Amino acid sequence: MNIFDIIYGSSFAEIAAILVLAALLGFIGLLLRQPLIVSFIAVGLVAGPSVLDIVHSQEQITLLSELGIAILLFLVGIKLDVKLIKSIGGVSVLTGLGQVAFTSFVGYYIGIAIGLEHLTSVYVAVALTFSSTIIIVKLLSDKREIDSLHGQIALGFLIVQDLVVVLAMIVLAAIGIGSGHGGESSVWQVSISGIGLVGFVIVFVRYIANPLTEMLAKVPELLVIYAIAQAALFAAIGDIVGLGMEVGGLLAGVSLASTPYRESIAARLAPLRDFLLLFFFVALGASLDLTLLGSHFQGAMIFSVFVLIGNPLIVMLIMGMLGYRKRTGFLAGLTVAQISEFSLIFIAMGISLGHVTNDILGLVTLVGIVTIAASTYMITYSHQLYALFEPLISWFERPGAPREKTSNNKGNDNYPVIIFGLGRLGTAIALRLKQKGINVLGVDFNPSAIKRWNYLGLNTEYGDATDAEFILELPLKNTKWLLFTIPHHHIGLSSEDIRKTVAQLIHAAGFTGKLGAVSHNSEDTEELALLGFDLVLEPFQDTADRTANFLLDGLNVQSIENVIGDTQYEKV
Numbered sequence: 412m413n414i415f416d417i418i419y420g421s422s423f424a425e426i427a428a429i430l431v432l433a434a435l436l437g438f439i440g441l442l443l444r445q446p447l448i449v450s451f452i453a454v455g456l457v458a459g460p461s462v463l464d465i466v467h468s469q470e471q472i473t474l475l476s477e478l479g480i481a482i483l484l485f486l487v488g489i490k491l492d493v494k495l496i497k498s499i500g501g502v503s504v505l506t507g508l509g510q511v512a513f514t515s516f517v518g519y520y521i522g523i524a525i526g527l528e529h530l531t532s533v534y535v536a537v538a539l540t541f542s543s544t545i546i547i548v549k550l551l552s553d554k555r556e557i558d559s560l561h562g563q564i565a566l567g568f569l570i571v572q573d574l575v576v577v578l579a580m581i582v583l584a585a586i587g588i589g590s591g592h593g594g595e596s597s598v599w600q601v602s603i604s605g606i607g608l609v610g611f612v613i614v615f616v617r618y619i620a621n622p623l624t625e626m627l628a629k630v631p632e633l634l635v636i637y638a639i640a641q642a643a644l645f646a647a648i649g650d651i652v653g654l655g656m657e658v659g660g661l662l663a664g665v666s667l668a669s670t671p672y673r674e675s676i677a678a679r680l681a682p683l684r685d686f687l688l689l690f691f692f693v694a695l696g697a698s699l700d701l702t703l704l705g706s707h708f709q710g711a712m713i714f715s716v717f718v719l720i721g722n723p724l725i726v727m728l729i730m731g732m733l734g735y736r737k738r739t740g741f742l743a744g745l746t747v748a749q750i751s752e753f754s755l756i757f758i759a760m761g762i763s764l765g766h767v768t769n770d771i772l773g774l775v776t777l778v779g780i781v782t783i784a785a786s787t788y789m790i791t792y793s794h795q796l797y798a799l800f801e802p803l804i805s806w807f808e809r810p811g812a813p814r815e816k817t818s819n820n821k822g823n824d825n826y827p828v829i830i831f832g833l834g835r836l837g838t839a840i841a842l843r844l845k846q847k848g849i850n851v852l853g854v855d856f857n858p859s860a861i862k863r864w865n866y867l868g869l870n871t872e873y874g875d876a877t878d879a880e881f882i883l884e885l886p887l888k889n890t891k892w893l894l895f896t897i898p899h900h901h902i903g904l905s906s907e908d909i910r911k912t913v914a915q916l917i918h919a920a921g922f923t924g925k926l927g928a929v930s931h932n933s934e935d936t937e938e939l940a941l942l943g944f945d946l947v948l949e950p951f952q953d954t955a956d957r958t959a960n961f962l963l964d965g966l967n968v969q970s971i972e973n974v975i976g977d978t979q980y981e982k983v
Contacts, residue, residue, distance in 0.1 A: 422468040429458055429465065433689050446791045448549060451689055452783060455696020466697040476694040479687025480545055481646035481660040482639065482680055487548055487557060487566065488664020489673045503567025506729045510568065510747055511575050513725040514540040514718075521717060525710045531771055534761045538775050539718055541576055541751035544569045544657050545691060546783060550790045551746070560858050560873075561742040564730070569746070573657050576753045604652030608645075608659070612666045624670045631675070638667065638676045639683075695752050707774035714774070715781040719789075722747040727807045737808035741797050749786035750779050798912075825889045826852040826870070831913070832897030833860035833871070836929065836950065840894065841869050852886070855897075882916045887924075893917060894946070895928040914942050 433454045440450035458466050466472060518539045522532030547569060551557040557566065627634040642663045649659020667673055723744030730740035758775045761767040789796060828844055830837045833855040841851045841864070853864050853871045864871045874881040887893075895913060914926060927946030930936040939947050 422471055425465060425468050426471070429454070429689075429693055432458055432463075432465075446550075446787055447553070448546065448692075448787050449784060451692040452696070452787075454689065455692040455694070456780075457696070458693055459696040459698075466693060469694075469697070472690050472694050472697065475687055475690035477646070477656060478643060479684060479689075479691050480656055481642045481663070482684045483545060483548055483552075483688060484646070484657050484660030485638070485642035485664040486552070486677050486680055486684060488661040488666075489668050489677055490558060490664070502564055502730065502733050502735070504571055505733065506564070506726055506743075507568030507571025507575070509729045510722060510725050511540040511572065514722060517721060518714070518717065521713060522710075525713060527710070527771075531767050534758060534767050535714070535771065535775060537579055538754040538757045539714060539750055539778070541572055541753045541757070542569060542722075542747045543749055543751040543783065544573060545688070545752075546749070546787070547746045547790070549688060550787065554791070556742075558857055558859055559742075560856060561739045563858070564735075564739070565743045565746040568726075568743075570658065570661065572751075573655050573753075576655070576751075576757070579757065601653040605654055605658075608648065608652070608654070608662060612662050615666045616669050620667055620670050624667065624672050628672050628675075631679075634672060634676065635679045638680060641666070698752075698755060707770060708777065711774050711777035711781070714778045715785075718750060718778065718782045719748045719785055727804065731807035731809060734809050737801070737804050738797060740807055741800070741804060742793050745786065745789045745793050745796070748789055749782035750775070752779075754779060826850050826886055827890060828852070828892045828894060829854060829885065829887070829890050830894045830896060831855070832895065832929075833857070833864050834896065836948075837894070837896040838864065838867070838869075840896070842867065845869065854885070887917070887922045890922065891924045892946075893922065893924060893926050895926070896948075897929075914944070 436453050437450045515536045518536030519532045522535050551562045556562045627637050642660050645663035646656040646659040650656045726744035727740040758772050829852045831854045833853045844851050861871045861873050925945035928939050928944050929948045
């Protein structure tokens with residue numbers, strides 16, 4: 412008996428083999444500096460039927476995959492800002508529907524042009540409109556951009572797309588296809604179920620969420636188990652009533668978003684989410700038959716280019732017309748540059764109905780592999796791509812970008828200190844300076860951070876530090892210090908690149924004051940010193956120095972100097 416016979420005979424051995432394969436390919440991806448999600452996709456393909464064919468426990472894999480999806484969307488929902496949802500709801504609907512209409516219309520004629528039949532072209536065109544909510548949310552979460560304006564808008568139109576998927580399935584049923592249920596009753600059933608679920612969430616948030624979580628928080632493990640249970644329950648209900656697991660999981664998170672324990676829940680569930688999502692990619696890979704890929708290779712490449720370029724362009728165009736900055740439109744547009752696992756399900760449904768042939772599933776599968784892999788890199792390196800294409804996309808932005816006027820500057824141009832990055836450190840510094848009568852201006856591209864500063868009575872400007880046009884608009888005339896406190900995991904560029912870009916843009920704008928920045932390791936500190944920064948803060952080292960001085964004072968020993976490595980640092 413060989414190793415594969417042992418694996419095939421035991422579900423546990425099969426899961427163990429998949430985990431070993433994931434660790435191996437993940438390590439190879441790490442050495443090659445590839446995004447982890449690319450390694451996950453590779454695991455699915457290698458474990459699938461076309462390579463090792465070790466995935467036979469379909470029910471177990473699917474169960475773990477669906478639980479991972481529920482927790483992923485739950486964690487997104489638990490951090491959603493309800494007020495922000497209201498402000499971006501319109502652009503999400505318009506952009507989502509606009510992208511679906513554009514992709515369907517153009518995709519149909521591309522299909523006709525490459526020789527597909529009319530009905531086949533319709534199926535392929537509709538399949539191309541679906542983007543993968545799971546993959547995009549995972550990538551944006553890894554980049555800490557799910558809370559940014561473009562991340563929230565992207566999430567909004569992805570949910571719109573998911574609802575379009577539901578309606579597309581209902582349309583097939585409406586003409587006597589698939590399950591055979593009446594289309595009109597299905598539409599009403601989904602609509603009423605959706606309204607009922609949203610109504611329950613509103614009641615739950617208002618009367619139940621806080622007292623319930625306060626009781627559960629007395630035993631932290633029980634609070635985590637409850638959060639998982641709620642995510643799974645809502646996802647199951649969403650799936651049963653036709654809204655989909657994604658919408659159900661999202662509403663589960665929203666129902667706990669107002670509780671004081673949401674950050675603790677999110678922190679505890681994040682590792683579980685990453686583990687379970689591995690099985691989503693395994694399940695996806697196991698559903699791909701690579702032997703079907705060759706029959707429509709040229710057509711698949713044409714469709715792939717269309718999805719990778721056409722979808723982002725239409726999103727940028729719609730968002731530009733609605734008054735958003737070109738940067739926001741560009742970053743949001745990149746999120747729709749791939750097709751979804753639902754695309755394969757949709758085509759498979761067409762095959763079962765006799766409307767399309769098996770080779771069309773191969774075409775869409777190849778488009779999926781190409782676009783998911785390529786868009787992963789596009790989203791991962793979105794900021795570098797924006798810097799590359801920024802001079803070419805100016806016409807996607809209306810003058811003044813009226814929809815992004817979220818500042819609270821009040822026309823003041825006298826700011827001795829400007830802080831980029833409105834996180835905990837930047838906020839703490841600004842509040843202390845405000846107490847001393849120093850006028851501070853905060854800059855960030857996270858709408859939630861802007862609102863928090865405005866609530867604290869601090870002046871703000873919504874914008875991106877790497878946007879040359881935005882830098883020129885800043886009131887730098889009377890500024891003495893510009894402090895940069897954005898952690899580099901919030902930015903797509905490397906630490907050195909982003910700070911070098913900021914330094915160059917600031918000096919090009921005529922800034923003659925001093926530059927300060929936060930560093931988190933000695934290598935970064937050296938880079939900042941070489942870039943000419945006048946002040947470098949190492950929060951960990953600075954805290955250690957201050958604590959040591961307190962201890963030395965108690966021991967009647969001379970205090971140490973504030974030295975990090977071999978560099979003496981100036982204090983504001």
